[in-house]
Amino acid sequence: MIRLEHLAKQYGTFWALEDLSLEVNPGETLALLGPNGAGKSTSIKALVGLLKPSRGRALLGGVDVWKEPVRAKRLFGYVPDRPYLYGKLSGLELLRFAAGIYRIPKEKAEARIEQLLVEFRLERFASSLIETYSHGMRQKLSLAMALLHEPPVLILDEPMVGLDPHAARLVKDLLQSYSKASRAVLYATHQLYLAEQVADRVALVHRGRLLALGTPQDLLRQHGSTDLEEFFLRLTEDAQADAPTNP
Numbered sequence: 001m002i003r004l005e006h007l008a009k010q011y012g013t014f015w016a017l018e019d020l021s022l023e024v025n026p027g028e029t030l031a032l033l034g035p036n037g038a039g040k041s042t043s044i045k046a047l048v049g050l051l052k053p054s055r056g057r058a059l060l061g062g063v064d065v066w067k068e069p070v071r072a073k074r075l076f077g078y079v080p081d082r083p084y085l086y087g088k089l090s091g092l093e094l095l096r097f098a099a100g101i102y103r104i105p106k107e108k109a110e111a112r113i114e115q116l117l118v119e120f121r122l123e124r125f126a127s128s129l130i131e132t133y134s135h136g137m138r139q140k141l142s143l144a145m146a147l148l149h150e151p152p153v154l155i156l157d158e159p160m161v162g163l164d165p166h167a168a169r170l171v172k173d174l175l176q177s178y179s180k181a182s183r184a185v186l187y188a189t190h191q192l193y194l195a196e197q198v199a200d201r202v203a204l205v206h207r208g209r210l211l212a213l214g215t216p217q218d219l220l221r222q223h224g225s226t227d228l229e230e231f232f233l234r235l236t237e238d239a240q241a242d243a244p245t246n247p
């Protein structure tokens, strides 16, 4: 459903992403785990068509994101780490606008918007301008927008940052359940507990390279680690010591 083929991105002379290949299958949630600056956001931006890769390809349901951008964009919902939402619209206006872009028929759109506003506890604020929303409310609105057209692929960058416990639980449940109906979920995080609790497989990225890929249990077994924290610290420290200098 999601396929990255030798994806690489160079900023000036610096390779933020060196060679990343992975797949997320229908029915699967994959956590892209890595320390700060590992290349997670760069990979995600290349996957959603925001950042042109220097090498490699990103495919969604077999559609090349950079060759057929409009077709590809119908297939996924994306929640960035810092959602930029136009502040002079209300939450309801923004969702209606997004529903129009996705060409969802009006009646269906209204029902879906209502359902999402309730689910994300935003009904009370639906008519307030987004510029009055807190960070968490913007994050939830951004999620609602990503889910409007019930896309087969959901892509999220650091989805838990800034959420209160209610919203965090909601997002955790969503990450777990969304992929169940043959859909694929990919999210980036540096939070170990999230990758451990809410991912079928984990891809550990560091310095723009894939260090390990597998179920949390497989990774611990393969690397003789007792827990994910120890695994994470050991692998990222080893890679630090081994890595050639990337100017």
Ligand SMILES: Nc1ncnc2c1ncn2[C@@H]1O[C@H](COP(=O)(O)OP(=O)(O)OP(=O)(O)O)[C@@H](O)[C@H]1O
Residues within 6 Å of the ligand: 011, 014, 016, 034, 035, 036, 037, 038, 039, 040, 041, 042, 043, 190
């Ligand atoms: N526009 C840019 N120009 C130059 N370097 C950049 C740019 N964007 C990112 N980088 C560098 O690329 C590397 C990867 O950044 P990226 O944002 O992909 O990491 P990340 O894994 O998402 O990190 P974090 O968890 O801190 O968000 C970092 O070293 C970063 O400084």
